[in-house]
Amino acid sequence: MGAEAPGVPDGARREIRRRYTAADVGVFTRDEASRFVSSGDGDPQHDMVLAWELLYRLEPELYDRLVSAERLHPGVVDWLPAGVDRIAEVGAGTGRLTMELIERGQRIVAVEPALPLRRILRRKLAAADHGDRVMVKRGFFDELPLPDDFAGLVVACSAFTPAPGHGGEAGLAEMERVCAPGGCVAIVWPNHVDWLAARGYRYVSFPGPMAVEFGSRHEAVELAEIFFPEAADEVRQRGSRKVPFEVLGINPPRDLAFKVLAG
Numbered sequence: 001m002g003a004e005a006p007g008v009p010d011g012a013r014r015e016i017r018r019r020y021t022a023a024d025v026g027v028f029t030r031d032e033a034s035r036f037v038s039s040g041d042g043d044p045q046h047d048m049v050l051a052w053e054l055l056y057r058l059e060p061e062l063y064d065r066l067v068s069a070e071r072l073h074p075g076v077v078d079w080l081p082a083g084v085d086r087i088a089e090v091g092a093g094t095g096r097l098t099m100e101l102i103e104r105g106q107r108i109v110a111v112e113p114a115l116p117l118r119r120i121l122r123r124k125l126a127a128a129d130h131g132d133r134v135m136v137k138r139g140f141f142d143e144l145p146l147p148d149d150f151a152g153l154v155v156a157c158s159a160f161t162p163a164p165g166h167g168g169e170a171g172l173a174e175m176e177r178v179c180a181p182g183g184c185v186a187i188v189w190p191n192h193v194d195w196l197a198a199r200g201y202r203y204v205s206f207p208g209p210m211a212v213e214f215g216s217r218h219e220a221v222e223l224a225e226i227f228f229p230e231a232a233d234e235v236r237q238r239g240s241r242k243v244p245f246e247v248l249g250i251n252p253p254r255d256l257a258f259k260v261l262a263g
């Protein structure tokens, strides 16, 4: 996901835009509309980023099935600091990274604007060991509901972009504000590495083959038709629930950009 969503294949852009209309935009709260709708004409058929925001709110379970299949490279999770007193995650979604953070911090605050995604995340946490270490809060990159110097690790996964509605300068400044001196701000699966590098962020990537692991062969085809339509025929022919990321035309979630703040 990104302002220009460089990781999303062209076919998927068309397909996802087709799912919703301008009438659906009424689902946004005022705070959400001011960030997600203000820049365009408010028609998701012309705005792929807006269409993704509608997906989170109108078909959250469909979205969760997709991200549950797109697992992070284990090297990314292992790289993140462990034994941290407090962790803040922004744009937590349905918890792809959050569930991994439970074992790395004593207390985790997961900030997520979309109510339907917060509900799914809370459901997963209720079923997880030590899920009570995570507090789920509503909020946005540019207005984090957290005090200065709150956390030793402040992290976002597949959520931050340089666009003001999805982070931008104000969002990065907020992440750094809530990060304690000596702590780490990390952007996992970044899609604007140069923009982050210009702001002092270093880059790490972990090698090895990676595949999207759908729940079944049937689900692989079903979700490919929606999210990766240009690859759907090949997914059908392969007949496997595991599909290499390159077949789907997206870069794998194998990297991160980070900055350690002065102590």
Ligand SMILES: C[S@@+](CC[C@H](N)C(=O)[O-])C[C@H]1O[C@@H](n2cnc3c(N)ncnc32)[C@H](O)[C@@H]1O
Residues within 6 Å of the ligand: 001, 035, 056, 067, 090, 091, 092, 093, 094, 095, 096, 097, 111, 112, 113, 114, 117, 139, 140, 141, 142, 156, 157, 158, 159, 160, 165, 166, 167
């Ligand atoms: C592609 S999803 C990734 C979710 C989750 N981090 C993951 O990796 O599965 C992008 C997430 O960013 C959230 N988001 C979008 N705009 C945001 C903003 N301005 N502030 C905070 N979160 C935002 C969305 O609601 C969504 O949960």
